[in-house]
Amino acid sequence: MADAKDPSNAAIADLLDELGDLYELDGAVVHRVLAYRNGAKAVREAPRAVAAMVRAGTVTELPGIGATLEEKLQALLTTGSIPALEKLRGKLPAGLLQITRLPGLGPKRARKLHDALGVDGPVALRDAIAAHRVRELPGFGAKSEERLLAALDAAGDDLAGPERHRLDRALQVGEALVAALREVPGVDRVELAGSARRRADTVKDLDVIATAEDPAALLAAFRSSDLIADVERGGEAGAHGTTQTGIGVDLRVVAPDQFGNLLQHFTGSKAHNVAIREAAVKRGLHVSEYGILDDATGESERFAREEDVYARLGLPWIPPELREDRGELRLTEVPRLVEPGDLRGDLHMHTTASDGTASVREMALAARDRGLEYVAITDHSASHGFGNAVSADRLRELIAEVRAVDDELDGITVLAGSEVNIGTDGALDYPDELLVELDWVVASVHTAFTSDPTRRIVAACEHPLVDVIGHPTGRKLGQRTGYELDLDRVVEAARGSGTFLEINGSPARRDLHDVHARAARDAGVLLCIDSDAHRTETLENTLWGVMTARRAWLTAQDVANTRPWPELRALRKGGR
Template sequence: MARPNEEVEALLEEYADLIAVTGGDAFKARAYEKAARAIGGYPADVSRLDIKGLKEIPGVGRSIAEKVIEYVRTGKVTAVEERRARIPAGVRQLITIPTLGPKKAMALYEDLHISSVGELADAIKAKRLRDLKGFGEKTEENILHGIALMQQVGERFLLSTAMEPAEDIVTELSRITGCENCAYAGSLRRTKETIGDIDILVAAERSAPFMDALTELPSTAEVIAHGQKKTSIRTVTGIQVDLRVVRPESWGAGLQYFTGSKAHNIRTRTIAVHLGLKLSEYGLFETEGGKRIASRSEREVYARLGLPWIPPTLREDRGEIEAGLRGELPEVVTEGDIKGDLHTHTDLTDGLAPLEEMVTAAAERGYAYYAVTDHAPNLYMQRMTDEKVLAQRELVRSLDGRQHGMRLLHGTELNIGPNGEVDWPGEFLQSFDICVASVHSHFNLGREAMTRRIVRACENPHINVIGHPTTRLLGRRHGIDADLDEVFAAGARTGTALEINAQPERLDLGDEDILRARSHGAKFAIDTDAHSVRHLAYLRYGLGTAQRGWLTSEDVINTWPLRRLRRFLRKDRAD
C-alpha cells in the first residue's frame, strides 16, 4: 500500500492545482506544493503525528496540518472536495497532461468546451487553439508532446511505485504456513524503469491459501480473476498483481521463466531444444521420456543449459546469452560495492533536512564518504550565495570523520547555462571537493547548441560529474535533443563522469544510454540526488539501472576508494 505520506502528498499537490484552476492565490498554491513535497519526503509516518508533530515538518502550518489530520481520520478533506466540485471532471483530466498548466486547462474548457485528452488532440489538429490568448503554435507542440508522454507511459507505473506494494505482498504471503519461497518476478525483478504489472511467485504444496490471501489483503481493491493456478487483483493504487504458485521442486524453473523478458526466454528455450530438452516454468525436461533434470534453482537450470547464472537485470536478450556462453558475463555493480553518494541536497537550498541529519543517515548506510552538493546561485529560487556556501563548508569540515569515520566532501550542483557556462568562476570552483553540473533550464535549444553546451561543461576542468544528463522526467518530460554519443565521448576524453540519477522519476541516464556511453569508455556516478533522508534509499533504483547497462564496479567512480576518487576529481589539474 502507498505510505500515508505519499497519499497526503498527492492530495495536497492536487489541491494546489485546484487552487490555481479556480483563480486562487498563487502564493497559497505554491505553499501547498511545498508542503506536499515536504510531507512526501518526511521520514516519520504523518498518520501517527498530531498537530504539533505535523507543524515540525518544513512548510506545514496549522491549516495544512488540520487538513492532514482530517484526511487521516476520514479519508477526505472538505476543502479539497469543495474545490473539486467547482471544476468539471474533464478539466481535472486535462491538468494531468505534462506541459499543460491548470490555468490553460480551464481556459480550454471555458472557451472551447474541451473536457478530454482526445478532444484536445483533435482541436490541436484543427488548429483551434491558436486564437486563444496565451496559446500559439509552440504551445500546441508542447501540449502534443505532453499527450505523447502520457500515451507512452500508458498504464505503466514507475519502478518505485510498483516496488512498495510488491514487497508488502511478498512479506504477507511469506508468513503463510506452507510457503517455502516467495518473490516478485517479471519486469520488476529486472528493475525496468516502468512496470506494467507485478508478478508474484510462490513455492508451496497447496495454492489455495495464497490465492485466497491475496484477494483479502487490505491493498486489494478489485479481484480480476481467482483460480488455482493464477489469481489476479488490482491494488488500491491501480496496479495489477498476478500471483502464481508452483510446487517447491519447480521453484527455480518458475522463477527463471517468470523473470526473463520474452526475448531472453525464447533464447533459453531454443538452447534447450538444441540440447534435446524442453524448458518450461515447471522445469527442464528431457524431450524423450520427459525426465526432469533441473528445476529447483535458477543456477541449476542455467548450468544445465551451459550458462552461468545470469543476473535478472541482464535478462533482456542484449548479448547476455552470448557473453555467458563465452564466459564473459560481467560482474555487475552491487550495493555492497558503493562507498558513497556524490550528489545530495540539504535544507540550505531545496532539500528537506539539515546537513547534520543527512550526514547521520548516510553514515548509517555504512558509506566511506559522502558529498553535499547544494544548488549554486544561478538557480535563483534557491537563494544560494557565496557567504552561505562558505559557511556550509565550515560546518562540513567540522563534521568530517565524526560519524563512523565517514569522510565528507563539500561540493555543489552547478547550473549549465545555454552556452555551457556555470555559476561560479574557476578560482572559486577550485575550492570545492566535487562539482556536479546539470541542465536545469533552456531545454529546447537546438541539437547542435545543446550538444556544444554539455560538451563545454565536460571540458571545464572543475566539473566532475554531469548530473541527470538527458534531463528526462519519466512520463512528464522528454530528454533533451543532443548528440549523446558526442557528449559521452567528451565525458570519457575529459575525465568527467556521467550520472545515473537514482530518483525514480529520472533514472537518468537510462540503461540504453549507459550501454552507449560505456562503449565510449565513459565513467559513471550512481547518485541519489537526495533531497531528504528517505531519498538516500533510492540508491537501489540507480543500481538496478546501472546493472541493466552492464556496469561493473570499475565503471562507477563511487565504488572506488577515496584516494582514487580524489585523483579522478582533480581531472589532472595542476596543484
C-alpha cells in the first residue's frame, strides 16, 4: 500500500519527463532521453501506485523501468528528491526548457542560444533577437529571428503547451466536418483519425484523411465550410485550418491505394506506431504512412484498407481505442468490446427533485425512447449544497413518486435510488432504515476533497447498502485533476465488499478513466456505465462512458448494467 505522503504516479511521471527534457538539453544521446520518456509513460499509465511498487521492489516489472530508474525512484522516496535532477536543475535554467516549447526551437538550438548568448528564458531571448545577436550564430539567420519573435508574440506569457480540447467538443465539429466533406461530389472516402478516433479524453487537434477523384473540390469545400474559421496553409495534398470553435484541423488527401496506410499512421498513437514498427523490423518489414517495405523483395506494399495493413503485419485489426501500446500488439484475437447497444440500464441520473431539469416521468420516458430497460432515479441527498437538497422526508415522497411512475409506465422499470454524499467521516447522510427502502444507492464524494477521500470511499464500499461509488476520482477534464486517491485501496475495498465502481459518462468526467477502469476489471470489480444525466438530452452521456470502457478493454460482461435488472439485482452485495 502507498504511504499517504507518497508522490502520485502523475507527479513521478512529471519528474521523469523533466529529467528526460533536461538530459536532452544537456546533450544526452537520444535513446537515453527516450528511455526517460518511456519510463514516464509507463509510470503515468501504471494502474497501481508506483511508489508502493518501488517500496516493494517490483517497479522494474513496468515496461521501460530498469535498474537505473528504479534507483532514482528509490532516492525520491527515501530522500524526497532525485540527485541527478537537482544537479541538472542547477545547471540549466527553467526558462531554457520553456523556450524549447516554441515551434522550431528544440533542445539543440536552445542550448546554443544559452551557451553562446546567455539566453535563459523567453525574456532574454526577446532581448537577444531585438539586438540582432541571434542571427550571428551559426545555424541561425534573419529568418530564425523573425520566426522566433512571432512565436514569442503568439505564445503569450507562460509558454504553456498547446491547449487540449475535450473529446465531446472535438467530435461535435469533427464529425460534422467529415459528414459535410463526404457529401462533396468527387470525394471518395473521408475519415477522422488521430486521438479523436481513439476516443481519448482530450485531443490537441483533428486529423482528417480523405481520398477523392477530385481533390480540388474537396479542398475547396474544406476552405469554404462554415465550420472552418480560417485556413492557414494548404496545397494539393491537404490543408491546415482552424474550426470556429478554435480547434486545429489537418486535412490530408491521399491516393486510394494507400488510404489504409495513412489512416493507420494518423490514427496513432505515436507509441502504438513505434511499437508496431519495432516489431515489424524484426520481421524484415518497414512500416511508414506510405506503405510496408519488405526487405526480402525490396517491394513496398500499399493498402486501401486498414485491416489489410494489420493483416500484413500478422496482427488482427485493432480497434482504435486500444492503440496506446498497452499490450494490444500481443493480442492474437481482439475481445468484443462493450458497445452502446449492450447497455440495458442507466443507474445514475437527476430530476427536478435536486438539480436536474426534468421530472421522474420525463426522464423515464426519455430513457425508454433510448431503448433502455431500466433506470434508477438518483437525486442528490440531504447535504448536497447544490440545487435542492433532498431531505429524508422528501426522499420518502420521491420514492412514492418513482413507484407510481414505475406502475404507470410499460416498457421501462423505474428504480428508486439516491446519490448519497460521503461525509468527511465516511458516513452517509441518510439513515440506514431509509437507504434500505431504495433499490439502488450511489455513494459519491462531493465535498472536502482534501479530507482523506481514500478512507471515506473505502468506508462507503464497506457500507452494506452502497451499490456503487459514483465518479470515484472526482476529476473534471481541464478543470481539476481529481482527489489524491489511493486507487489500489479503493479497488481492493470494492472487490472485497462487492461494490461496483462507476464509469461516469459525463464528458467532463469520464471517471473512472480508462487505465483505472481496466485495473479495476482486472482485479475482479464490476463497472457501471452511467450518464449522470441532469436533463433528458444528457442521457446520451453513456456514450462517452462506453468509449472510456472500450479504452479500458472492457467487454459487456465486465459492465454490470449490460445485464437485465433482475440479474443485476441479484449480483448486488449481500444479495439484498
